[in-house]
Amino acid sequence: MTEIIVVTSGKGGVGKTTTSASLATGLAQAGKKVAVIDFDVGLRNLDLIMGCERRVVYDFVNVIQGEATLKQALIKDKRNDKLFVLAASQTRDKDALTQEGVEKVLDELKKEGFDYVVCDSPAGIEKGAHLAMYFADHAMVVVNPEVSSVRDSDRILGLLASKTRHAEGGQATVKQHLLLTRYNPVRVEAGEMLSVKDVEDILGLPVVGVIPESENVLAASNAGEPVILDAQSMAGQAYADAVARVLGEERPLRFLEVPKKGLFKRMFGG
């Protein structure tokens, strides 16, 4: 059985692509066969975050339009041979993605025996975002502790419950996972940032993970290595926890507290 997971948010720049890369990599590390698809047509980015930008020959739209086979377009990850990337097209044609085309590619991935397909959604609620979520079995809704992001994710939760294949069929629902990213415990403690509990209460959903704001994320994207591979970093460990929870494991949330003793205190014995 192939499970389709959309990574979505409504608001732009909250961490969807960062999350898609780490989620896909984490699932592959767990031994699953995974494809991660960039739905951001016109603004290809996932290839950079995955570190495979120089190996893109054919893209998602080429496959949909029959200019390349799926096999030709899937880029095998250089670190994990169970992980494949399907890059977004750089075309400016907004109609290049069609529902039938997306369905065709997903069906083919099912036939190829993929366990998971991760769909990296573009921002917004227009066509690209709609198609990225339409066939999903799971949704990872990425949210930052900030008013416009929270409001937009509620909007997205509404769309997941009404404008997807499962919702329209009335048989099943899209399983919703809330991922809170760019979390800063110091600012939460100072009353400057919404807390995990605030976001959970407002949206009425428990979080599947909390990813701290971390400089390692930028370093990872500079290097083209999904941050989950940086096992020393808090962000990497938090992503690993979130992936384990998606796979059904129970793990306590980490990195929510302000570190008890700062460097200053340790040096001067606070």
Add this chain to the structure above:
Amino acid sequence: MGILDFLRAKPKNTASIARERLRIIVAQERSTRGGPDYLPLLRSELLEVIRKYVNIDPEAVQVNLESDTGHDVLELSVALPDDEKKS
């Protein structure tokens, strides 16, 4: 209290303001979700009309569309303030 403490003293708890604003707007948007696109506009125009007579809070007007086996019922509720002031 040192000067540093003074400068850093009492940042406003803006998180609680954010929480309260979100609580209200999310509840409001959920109540008109799935309904016809005119519901939010209907709601704000109603609010304007009522405010000509009574000074009510923006959240005091609730508009709900209930689907009841075959019938759609538009439910309006307006909470009046305790000290009902005519303007």
